[in-house]
Amino acid sequence: MRLLRVERTAALPFMALLAVLILLPSGPVEAQDVERFPGVSLGLTYEARYRPPIAILPFTGRFGGQEVASRVESIISRDLRYSNRFVVVDSLPDGIVGSEVDWGLWDDMGVDWVLTGRVEGSGQGYVLVLELHDVVFREVAEEGRFTIPEAASDRFRMASHIASDGVVQWVFDEPGMAASRILFSRIGEDGNQDLWAIDSDGENLRRVTNHRTVSLSPEWSPDGRRVVYTAYKTGLPRIYEMDLDTGREKKVPAVRSGDYITPSYHPDGDRIAFSIVGGGQSGIYLYDLERECCLENLIEGRWEDISPSFSPDGSRITFNSNRLGLGVPQIYTMSANGGEPRLLSPFIYGSPSYFTSPDWSGVGDRIAFHGRAERGQPYQILVAEVGAGNNRVVQLTFDGRNEDPSWAPDGRHLVVAGERSWGRGLFVVDAVTGNVRQLLTGVRAQLPSWSPSLAPKVEAELRASGS
Amino acid sequence: MMHSRLILVAFLVASVPLTACRREQPPPPPPPAEETTSEPAPQEDRDDDEARRAAEERARAVAEARGALEQRVHFDYDESTIRPDTERILLEKVEILQASPDVRLRIEGHCDERGSVEYNLALGNRRAEAVRQFLVNYGIDESRLETVSYGQERPLVAESNESAWAQNRRAEFIVTAGGDQINPPSE
Numbered sequence: 001m002r003l004l005r006v007e008r009t010a011a012l013p014f015m016a017l018l019a020v021l022i023l024l025p026s027g028p029v030e031a032q033d034v035e036r037f038p039g040v041s042l043g044l045t046y047e048a049r050y051r052p053p054i055a056i057l058p059f060t061g062r063f064g065g066q067e068v069a070s071r072v073e074s075i076i077s078r079d080l081r082y083s084n085r086f087v088v089v090d091s092l093p094d095g096i097v098g099s100e101v102d103w104g105l106w107d108d109m110g111v112d113w114v115l116t117g118r119v120e121g122s123g124q125g126y127v128l129v130l131e132l133h134d135v136v137f138r139e140v141a142e143e144g145r146f147t148i149p150e151a152a153s154d155r156f157r158m159a160s161h162i163a164s165d166g167v168v169q170w171v172f173d174e175p176g177m178a179a180s181r182i183l184f185s186r187i188g189e190d191g192n193q194d195l196w197a198i199d200s201d202g203e204n205l206r207r208v209t210n211h212r213t214v215s216l217s218p219e220w221s222p223d224g225r226r227v228v229y230t231a232y233k234t235g236l237p238r239i240y241e242m243d244l245d246t247g248r249e250k251k252v253p254a255v256r257s258g259d260y261i262t263p264s265y266h267p268d269g270d271r272i273a274f275s276i277v278g279g280g281q282s283g284i285y286l287y288d289l290e291r292e293c294c295l296e297n298l299i300e301g302r303w304e305d306i307s308p309s310f311s312p313d314g315s316r317i318t319f320n321s322n323r324l325g326l327g328v329p330q331i332y333t334m335s336a337n338g339g340e341p342r343l344l345s346p347f348i349y350g351s352p353s354y355f356t357s358p359d360w361s362g363v364g365d366r367i368a369f370h371g372r373a374e375r376g377q378p379y380q381i382l383v384a385e386v387g388a389g390n391n392r393v394v395q396l397t398f399d400g401r402n403e404d405p406s407w408a409p410d411g412r413h414l415v416v417a418g419e420r421s422w423g424r425g426l427f428v429v430d431a432v433t434g435n436v437r438q439l440l441t442g443v444r445a446q447l448p449s450w451s452p453s454l455a456p457k458v459e460a461e462l463r464a465s466g467s
Numbered sequence: 468m469m470h471s472r473l474i475l476v477a478f479l480v481a482s483v484p485l486t487a488c489r490r491e492q493p494p495p496p497p498p499p500a501e502e503t504t505s506e507p508a509p510q511e512d513r514d515d516d517e518a519r520r521a522a523e524e525r526a527r528a529v530a531e532a533r534g535a536l537e538q539r540v541h542f543d544y545d546e547s548t549i550r551p552d553t554e555r556i557l558l559e560k561v562e563i564l565q566a567s568p569d570v571r572l573r574i575e576g577h578c579d580e581r582g583s584v585e586y587n588l589a590l591g592n593r594r595a596e597a598v599r600q601f602l603v604n605y606g607i608d609e610s611r612l613e614t615v616s617y618g619q620e621r622p623l624v625a626e627s628n629e630s631a632w633a634q635n636r637r638a639e640f641i642v643t644a645g646g647d648q649i650n651p652p653s654e
Contacts, residue, residue: 044550080488261588277592304589329586356583
């Protein structure tokens with residue numbers, strides 16, 4: 001992967017504009033007059049990275065593929081923009097773009113990559129042939145074929161997103177997040193809440209449950225086929241797993257009285273961790289949903305330990321607890337076998353700082369959560385690095401209110417429930433650039449959960465195409 | 468004796484400042500003491516009247532007892548401790564529960580919208596549990612009391628201001644069994 005390129009001199013005025021776009025700090029590098037957390041760095045979780053310019057040439061079609069080529073192109077073009085990894089150059093004037101890749105032109109414009117696409121009709125649906133051209137080495141760096149169903153198919157957009165993640169994988173050798181969905185709890189007019197889902201690009205909003213009660217805290221299974229959540233179907237909060245294909249449900253049996261809340265999957269996809277709260281004795285439990293057995297208490301005490309989330313290897317968990325007894329919940333980490341929890345959130349004794357809702361990234365050693373330093377302040381997102389020898393905590397958001405972060409499968413984007421002066425809804429925050437994108441507004445949404453990649457076959461397809 | 472007791476109960480219920488947000492109508496005033504002023508009626512009519520009045524008084528007393536049992540209580544911001552004004556309301560419930568051994572209650576804990584959604588589920592549970600523990604400490608069998616937290620998900624007042632938040636931080640009481648066996652406090 002060739003990410004660092006030599007600087008080139010401007011040959012066209014257009015390039016100067018590009019340079020401005022590239023060099024412009026795209027996030028709040030230095031924030032003024034915002035709430036600060038004692039002991040917390042401001043800003044982004046990573047060093048600023050170079051964003052290579054990529055030009056997307058108009059996709060062409062053959063054998064009946066003409067009609068969907070531009071639709072596929074526009075989905076991919078937006079996905080690459082939303083990835084926050086590239087400076088995307090598209091919608092170019094006809095005079096600039098020829099049918100062949102003009103290496104000299106793109107070199108002069110400072111573009112590193114050129115993407116071309118050809119949609120071919122096949123017996124059923126289409127095949128999208130993508131070519132990634134390396135402008136510096138003047139060669140086709142990668143080529144891949146992606147199956148695209150008929151435009152009317154439910155899978156049409158997701159198939160295009162899978163191709164977008166293929167491009168990200170080619171250039172950066174890292175997972176993308178275009179082929180993913182976000183589950184959340186939607187508050188209806190009648191005050192009830194059901195689970196809904198939306199694609200990572202804000203399209204395809206769909207209802208998932210229709211229980212007409214309170215349904216909360218959805219979490220995706222690692223294979224993206226099931227969801228575990230809390231619902232008050234019987235009047236008491238209990239934990240259910242729903243198969244997203246069949247709608248079939250399993251229920252965690254009630255072994256003792258209390259509220260059964262805040263479930264999340266172990267990376268093995270069979271077991272879940274959740275909390276039973278009630279009777280003055282609360283704790284985190286493990287339960288095997290696959291075998292429907294083997295309830296095991298992980299930690300228990302005369303306080304509330306809730307919202308568990310596993311590390312990617314399943315060896316540790318992070319959770320939320322008011323065990324300090326001070327009325328201000330904090331974030332802890334602990335071995336997944338139990339043991340002594342360690343304080344993670346930047347709590348200073350005697351302060352009213354309040355931190356909740358941890359989510360452990362599926363990629364890398366980072367835990368996101370939200371909190372406030374002083375009473376009455378709006379919640380902001382913080383990210384703690386938990387790799388060996390690293391305990392840095394940074395504040396990621398500064399604007400409005402931001403709650404309940406959930407990591408994208410690319411390990412750099414977060415979806416949060418939030419509010420701005422102009423409205424509330426779901427927002428996507430990039431932990432690298434600080435860019436914030438509005439995902440869904442005009443809907444009362446909370447507790448978002450980002451799916452794993454829903455493109456399990458991308459790598460296999462790329463390998464099959466010989467890249 | 469019974470009568471004066473009922474007036475006291477009615478007074479207590481009516482004097483609680485939160486009566487305004489209860490769904491039930493306030494209890495009607497006690498009937499005027501007509502017997503002393505009205506003409507003496509024939510013996511049979513008097514017996515019928517007294518029986519009818521006694522039944523009415525009984526119905527009223529039961530309705531008041533149910534109202535007192537279902538009277539919600541409130542909490543301070545981020546707190547689950549029982550406030551002094553709450554103690555009086557809970558002690559009244561203790562008396563009614565002692566007189567009504569078949570009655571079971573579900574105690575619902577609720578929060579205002581300012582906390583985190585999931586943490587408020589825990590806080591609401593702690594509020595419900597604090598109420599349950601209070602009743603248990605006064606001798607109510609814990610098997611008759613069930614708790615559930617709704618966190619911030621069932622606000623009483625769907626607004627974002629101090630008054631709405633104060634009303635939303637509450638415990639609600641749902642009669643889950645023995646609803647037809649509610650008795651007023653015994654002497």
